[in-house]
Amino acid sequence: MAERKLRMALLSRYSKLHNERYGERPSLNINTEQWAADCLIESYGMQECYDLLQYYFDASQTPTWKFFANYADKVLDARKRVEQDKIERAQMRRKAKEWVNE
Secondary structure, eight states, rough: OOHHHHHHHHHHHHHHHHHHHSSSSOOHHHHHHHHHHHHHHHHOOHHHHHHHHHHHHHHHHOOHHHHHHHHHHHHHHHHHHHHHHHHHHHHHHHHHHHHHHH
């Protein structure tokens, strides 16, 4: 079980990102949502949770805590697919450049 301060830190990071986007604090019951934060931290680690949360806010049009808490694995898969696509595109560009220069 993650320490309470880590659970609250993750919820605080979500609240900060939500406030930056919408200009208002989210309506979260932190006493109940801390358990979802605990599961996320136990599953992915604190830094990975921060990175996933940032990616989720960058990628989603309407980010919510419930979706993030329930589908963090899907967010992680999507981020991995995007990173893999970037690598593959860079390789294709390199090969195309080599082919043109021959």
